Amino acid sequence: MGAQARRPPPRIALIDGNSFYCACERVLRPSLEGRPVIVLSNNDGCAIARTAEAKALGIAMGAPWFKIQHLEARGLIAISANFALYGDMSDRMMRVIGQFSPAQEIYSIDESFLDLTGLPGTGRDIGTQIRHRVLRWVGIPTCVGIGATKTLAKLANHLAKSLPRLQGVCDLSGLGRAELMRAIRHVPIQDVWGVGRKLAPSLESSGIRTAADLALADRHVLRRRYSIMLAKTAQELCGEPALDWEDAPAPKQQIMSTRSFGLPVRELAELEQAVSLFTSRAAEKLRLQHSHASAVQVYIRTSRFKTGPWHADSAVVPLDSPTDSTPTLLRAALSGLRSVFRPGFDYAKAGVCLLDVRPAVPIAAQGELFDFESSGDAARSGRAMAVVDQLNQRFGSRMVQVASALHEADARWLMRQAHRSPSYTTVWRDVVEVG
DNA sequence: TCTGGGGTCCTAGGACCC
DNA sequence: TCTGGGGTCCTAGGACCC
Numbered sequence: 345m346g347a348q349a350r351r352p353p354p355r356i357a358l359i360d361g362n363s364f365y366c367a368c369e370r371v372l373r374p375s376l377e378g379r380p381v382i383v384l385s386n387n388d389g390c391a392i393a394r395t396a397e398a399k400a401l402g403i404a405m406g407a408p409w410f411k412i413q414h415l416e417a418r419g420l421i422a423i424s425a426n427f428a429l430y431g432d433m434s435d436r437m438m439r440v441i442g443q444f445s446p447a448q449e450i451y452s453i454d455e456s457f458l459d460l461t462g463l464p465g466t467g468r469d470i471g472t473q474i475r476h477r478v479l480r481w482v483g484i485p486t487c488v489g490i491g492a493t494k495t496l497a498k499l500a501n502h503l504a505k506s507l508p509r510l511q512g513v514c515d516l517s518g519l520g521r522a523e524l525m526r527a528i529r530h531v532p533i534q535d536v537w538g539v540g541r542k543l544a545p546s547l548e549s550s551g552i553r554t555a556a557d558l559a560l561a562d563r564h565v566l567r568r569r570y571s572i573m574l575a576k577t578a579q580e581l582c583g584e585p586a587l588d589w590e591d592a593p594a595p596k597q598q599i600m601s602t603r604s605f606g607l608p609v610r611e612l613a614e615l616e617q618a619v620s621l622f623t624s625r626a627a628e629k630l631r632l633q634h635s636h637a638s639a640v641q642v643y644i645r646t647s648r649f650k651t652g653p654w655h656a657d658s659a660v661v662p663l664d665s666p667t668d669s670t671p672t673l674l675r676a677a678l679s680g681l682r683s684v685f686r687p688g689f690d691y692a693k694a695g696v697c698l699l700d701v702r703p704a705v706p707i708a709a710q711g712e713l714f715d716f717e718s719s720g721d722a723a724r725s726g727r728a729m730a731v732v733d734q735l736n737q738r739f740g741s742r743m744v745q746v747a748s749a750l751h752e753a754d755a756r757w758l759m760r761q762a763h764r765s766p767s768y769t770t771v772w773r774d775v776v777e778v779g
Numbered sequence: 780t781c782t783g784g785g786g787t788c789c790t791a792g793g794a795c796c797c
Numbered sequence: 798t799c800t801g802g803g804g805t806c807c808t809a810g811g812a813c814c815c
Contacts, residue, residue, distance in 0.1 A: 385783035392783065392815095410781040425783085452815050540813050571789060573813085600785055607780090649782060695784090760781090 364454035365393035467515030495580035529556035602695025636666035638700035
């Protein structure tokens with residue numbers, strides 16, 4: 345028990361970028377500093393990131409662009425999303441954060457957990473150092489929340505963001521139970537990680553209105569009336585870990601590629617083009633993680649927002665054996681598409697989802713026993729796919745495509761990106777000019 | 780004209796078996 | 798043939814996350 349008692353208390357940090365996508369744009373265009381900026385989703389549909397100045401204009405997360413466009417007159421700057429840039433900036437930021445601890449879990453493009461347990465220095469000191477280094481080396485402003493569990497780290501991060509006097513760092517680790525409850529008793533229940541827009545009203549009607557209320561609620565009742573996840577959240581809010589630590593990202597179990605269209609699509613031929621492109625993108629992701637899929641799902645749908653004839657359907661096409669071959673996946677996707685397509689509708693969106701994704705096993709160990717001929721095909725197909733992926737990586741992502749996807753420039757269904765900024769860090773011809 | 784995309788996990792319910 | 802219970806597996810759908 346003696347050794348046990350001296351073990352340092354758990355200390356988990358959550359570091360995330362403030363208005364991350366906007367911050368990435370600002371790194372390369374310093375003139376955006378101090379101005380209201382938003383980043384628009386694919387298709388310039390809605391706001392998916394907002395600077396503090398944009399929030400001050402009253403712009404909500406997810407606000408449709410056509411409803412807020414008039415704010416351009418008041419200085420609002422809108423930028424079409426550039427996910428290649430954000431991914432690149434994310435890699436740099438995560439590497440710098442990873443210098444502070446050997447145990448890092450990258451949770452999303454702009455969020456990273458870091459295990460600070462046993463490291464020298466107070467949480468506040470380490471958090472402040474992280475913020476300064478990321479800002480100086482990468483140019484991204486961050487906030488740091490620290491707690492005994494992941495859920496408390498998330499909550500502390502939320503406090504660090506909302507209380508200016510904390511200067512971007514909030515450390516809830518090392519607090520006694522009573523102090524901890526005092527610290528979280530003003531946090532509304534809907535701000536707790538794992539409580540969303542459906543759960544919040546339901547909990548409120550049972551008298552659970554704050555994070556502290558949830559922490560103190562009866563876990564058996566939570567388990568019975570809601571779910572095991574909510575019971576775990578309550579446990580974590582008390583400082584008792586209930587969620588696992590994931591050092592390496594688990595391979596995806598499903599892989600999607602889907603887009604809304606820039607213009608309504610009526611013709612099967614155009615949908616085939618789009619579905620072909622989505623399938624080849626998804627297949628690339630599949631091969632990147634060295635996996636095979638056993639089924640392909642295709643879906644199409646008309647607009648959720650327009651009145652008029654409505655149609656949405658999806659089909660799952662099982663494959664004879666798991667594969668990563670674009671042509672095989674494509675045949676399945678297109679047959680699925682033909683089975684759900686109905687003429688006479690204005691389709692607004694389509695998507696492809698690879699299902700039952702598992703790590704690839706050696707060709708000899710899969711498929712039909714004694715099926716030498718198809719094994720040979722699989723080997724040839726594997727080599728061809730590797731060449732296609734190499735060419736695409738080297739010369740640009742659409743260099744080599746299945747013929748039915750055609751050239752993007754010919755596709756009228758492609759998304760709008762009216763506010764696109766150059767891909768400074770990822771495309772040579774866009775490398776920033778000094779001026 | 781104009782409302783994102785990509786994921787995970789849990790649960791309920793049905794099919795099937797003994 | 799009917800009834801019942803217990804168990805597993807699978808799938809669809811919901812809720813949540815960023």
